[in-house]
Amino acid sequence: MTAEPRDWPEVPPADEPEAPQGTAGHETPGPETTEPEAETSGHHLVHTWEEARQAAFDAATPIPAGPVPLRMALGRRLDQDILALQDMPHYASSAMDGWAVNGSGPWIPVDPGNRLAPHQASIIVTGGLIPAGGKAVLRTENAVLATDDEGLPLLVAGGKARPGEPRAGEHIRKAGEEALEGDVLVKAGVDLNPAHLALAALAGHDELQVQGKPVVRLVLTGSEVVDSGTPDPGKVRDTFGPQLQDVVAMLGGIPGGQQRIGDSYEEWLAALEDVVPEVPDAPDLPADVVITTGGTGRSGTDHFRRAVAELGGRLVIDGVAMRPGHPAVLAELPDGRFVLGLPGNPLAAMMALSTVGAPLLAALGHAAMPAVQEVPCGTMIEPDPGRTRLMPFRLLYGMASPAQHTGPGMMRGLAAADGVLVVPPHGVQLGEPVPAFALPWGPPLPPPADAAAKAKPRTAGRTGQPKGKPAPSGPVDWSALLD
Numbered sequence: 001m002t003a004e005p006r007d008w009p010e011v012p013p014a015d016e017p018e019a020p021q022g023t024a025g026h027e028t029p030g031p032e033t034t035e036p037e038a039e040t041s042g043h044h045l046v047h048t049w050e051e052a053r054q055a056a057f058d059a060a061t062p063i064p065a066g067p068v069p070l071r072m073a074l075g076r077r078l079d080q081d082i083l084a085l086q087d088m089p090h091y092a093s094s095a096m097d098g099w100a101v102n103g104s105g106p107w108i109p110v111d112p113g114n115r116l117a118p119h120q121a122s123i124i125v126t127g128g129l130i131p132a133g134g135k136a137v138l139r140t141e142n143a144v145l146a147t148d149d150e151g152l153p154l155l156v157a158g159g160k161a162r163p164g165e166p167r168a169g170e171h172i173r174k175a176g177e178e179a180l181e182g183d184v185l186v187k188a189g190v191d192l193n194p195a196h197l198a199l200a201a202l203a204g205h206d207e208l209q210v211q212g213k214p215v216v217r218l219v220l221t222g223s224e225v226v227d228s229g230t231p232d233p234g235k236v237r238d239t240f241g242p243q244l245q246d247v248v249a250m251l252g253g254i255p256g257g258q259q260r261i262g263d264s265y266e267e268w269l270a271a272l273e274d275v276v277p278e279v280p281d282a283p284d285l286p287a288d289v290v291i292t293t294g295g296t297g298r299s300g301t302d303h304f305r306r307a308v309a310e311l312g313g314r315l316v317i318d319g320v321a322m323r324p325g326h327p328a329v330l331a332e333l334p335d336g337r338f339v340l341g342l343p344g345n346p347l348a349a350m351m352a353l354s355t356v357g358a359p360l361l362a363a364l365g366h367a368a369m370p371a372v373q374e375v376p377c378g379t380m381i382e383p384d385p386g387r388t389r390l391m392p393f394r395l396l397y398g399m400a401s402p403a404q405h406t407g408p409g410m411m412r413g414l415a416a417a418d419g420v421l422v423v424p425p426h427g428v429q430l431g432e433p434v435p436a437f438a439l440p441w442g443p444p445l446p447p448p449a450d451a452a453a454k455a456k457p458r459t460a461g462r463t464g465q466p467k468g469k470p471a472p473s474g475p476v477d478w479s480a481l482l483d
Contacts, residue, residue: 046318046319046321046326047320047321048320049355052328053355053359053370056355056359056363059332061363061364062212062363062364062365063212063213063214063364064212065080065209065210066210067207067209067210068207068208069206069207070206070207070208074193074194074197075191075192075193076191076208076210076211077189077191077192077210078186078187078188078190079209079211080188081186082185082199082200082203082208083182083183083203084180084181084185085203085205086203087175087176087179087180087181088176088178088180088202089177090175090176091130092129092130092134092174092175093130093172093173094126094127094171094172094173095126095137095171095172095173096137096140097124097125097140098137098140098142098143099123099137099140099155100116100121100122100123100128100130100136100137101116101134101135101136101138101166102117102133102134102135103118104164105119106154107119107121107154107155108155109121109123109145109154109155110122112131113131116131116134117133121138121155122134124137130172135169136166136167136168136172137170137171138155138161138166139166141159142157142158142160142161143158144156144157144158144159179203185199186199192208192210212364212365212366213252213253213254213364214252214253214289215253215254215285215287215288216253216254216255216256216288216291217256217289217290217291218240218248218255218256218257218290218291218292219259219261219271219272219291219292220241220258220259220260220261220294221260221267221292221294222260222263222293222344224236225260227241239346240293240346241258241260244293245258247353247440247441248357250441251358251361251362252364252367253289253365254285256285256287259271263301265306265307268304268306269303269307269310271292272292272308272311272339274286274333274335274337286337287337288336288337288338289337289339289340289357289360289361290337290340291339291340291353292304292339292341293342293343293349295344296329296343296344297327304329304341305329308331311334313331313333313334315330316330316331316332316338317329317330317356321386321387322388322390323348323389323390323408324348324351324390324408325342325343325349325350325351325352325355326387327343327348328340328341328355328356329341330356330360340353340356340357340360342357345409346410346411347392347406347407347408347409347411347413348408348409354370354390354420354440372422372436373437373447373448374433374448375395375399375419375421375445376398376431376432376433376434377399377401377430377433378396378399378400378430380427380428380429380430381402381423381427381434384425384427386425388425389421390420390421390423391406391421392414392416392419392420393420395418395419395446398446400418400419400434403416403417418445419437419442419445420436420437421434421436422435422437
C-alpha cells in the first residue's frame with residue numbers, strides 16, 4: 001500500500017497515569033474491575049465502542065487491485081476476467097493409451113514422431129500429441145500385434161473392439177475443445193477457489209489480477225514472555241505467537257510474518273520503521289498494517305505513542321471506552337501504514353482486535369463493516385456507566401449467557417464461546433435483545449427470528465407440563481446451566 005507522505009503534528013507522549021502493568025504493557029491478570037476507567041484529557045479522547053469501530057473503518061481506503069502469483073491467489077476476489085490465452089487444449093491429444101492410426105486397419109507400426117500415411121500407426125500415451133496424419137486412437141486393450149505373410153509386424157483391432165473401431169476422431173481430444181483463445185473462463189468478482197487456480201494455470205496464467213488485501217506484520221513484545229513450557233513466576237506464556245497470524249487471515253489480512261522484540265524504546269522504534277524485516281516464512285512485501293502487542297499503557301516502559309510520534313504519525317484512536325481492551329490504540333504513519341496497538345492481556349487483545357482491527361482490515365480489503373446483530377440475553381447484566389462491556393457468551397436454547405473465565409488475561413471463556421455480547425453501559429434485562437458479533441473462527445450467529453423462535457416457551461401439552469400448572473411465560477435465565 002502506498003500513500004503520499006504527510007506532515008502531521010507530532011503526538012505528544014502521553015503522561016496520564018494508568019493502572020499498573022507488566023514490563024511490556026502486558027496488563028496484570030486479574031478481575032475485569034481492575035481495568036482503568038475510560039478517561040479523557042486535552043489530547044486523549046476515548047472513543048465509544050461504536051465510534052471506535054466506525055473510526056477504524058473510515059480511516060482506511062481500500063487497497064488497489066494488483067497482480068499476485070497463482071500460489072497466493074486462493075481466496076482472493078478476482079478483479080479482472082480470466083481469459084484463455086490460447087486454445088484449450090492447445091493441441092490435439094490422445095484421450096487413451098494406445099495407437100494413433102490413419103485409416104482403417106490393419107496398420108503397419110512406425111516409430112513415434114513420424115507423419116502417418118494411410119494404414120500406418122504409432123504408439124501413443126494419454127495426453128500425447130496426435131502425430132500429423134493421425135485420424136483416431138486405438139485403445140491398448142483393443143490392439144493386437146500380429147505378423148503378415150512375410151513375418152513383418154502388423155497391428156490389428158482385436159480384444160473387445162467393436163466392428164469398425166476406431167472410428168474417425170475416436171479417443172482424440174481436439175484442440176480448442178474446452179475453450180478457444182480469448183474465451184472468458186472466470187468472470188471478475190468471484191472469490192478464487194482451487195479449481196479456479198488450476199483452470200487459470202491450464203489457460204497459461206502465472207498471475208491473476210485480484211482486489212487488494214492488507215499485508216499484516218506482527219510485533220510481539222515483552223521480555224517476560226516465554227515461547228514454550230510452563231512459565232516461572234514473573235514470566236508469562238506467549239499466547240499471541242501460536243494464533244494471531246491465523247486470526248489475521250480469518251479477518252481478511254495476509255499474514256506478513258511476526259517478530260519478537262524486548263521492552264526498550266530503541267527496539268520499538270526499529271520495529272515500526274518502514275522496512276521489510278527478515279522474518280522466516282514471511283512474504284517479501286511491505287506491510288500495510290503493523291499490529292503490536294503490549295506497550296499501549298502509559299507507564300515509562302510503554303513506548304507505542306512515543307515511537308509513533310517520532311515517526312511523524314498521528315493517533316486515530318487513543319483508547320476505547322470498553323472492557324476488556326480499553327488501552328487499544330490505532331495510529332497512521334506518514335507512509336500510509338497503520339499501526340494497531342493491542343493490550344498485552346490475551347482476552348483484552350482479542351476484544352481490541354475485534355473492535356478496531358476487524359473494521360480496519362475489512363475496509364482495506366474491500367469488505368463491508370463486520371456484522372453486529374441482536375441475540376436475546378439469557379440473564380440480567382448490571383449497568384456499568386460510561387463503558388461498553390464485551391462478554392464472550394454461549395448459546396443455550398437460543399439465548400446468550402455470558403461465559404465464565406473471561407478476565408482480561410484469561411482465554412478459557414473465549415475458547416468455549418459462541419460469540420461476543422456487546423453490553424451497553426446501561427446494562428441488559430433478562431430476555432432483552434443485545435448486540436453481539438460472531439467469532440472469526442466460529443459459525444455465524446443464528447438469525448434473530450430463529451433465535452427467538454427457539455427461545456419461545458412451549459405449551460404445557462407439548463412439553464409434558466403437569467396439568468394445572470401454567471408453563472412459565474417469558475425468557476428463562478439459562479446462565480446457571482453454564483459450567
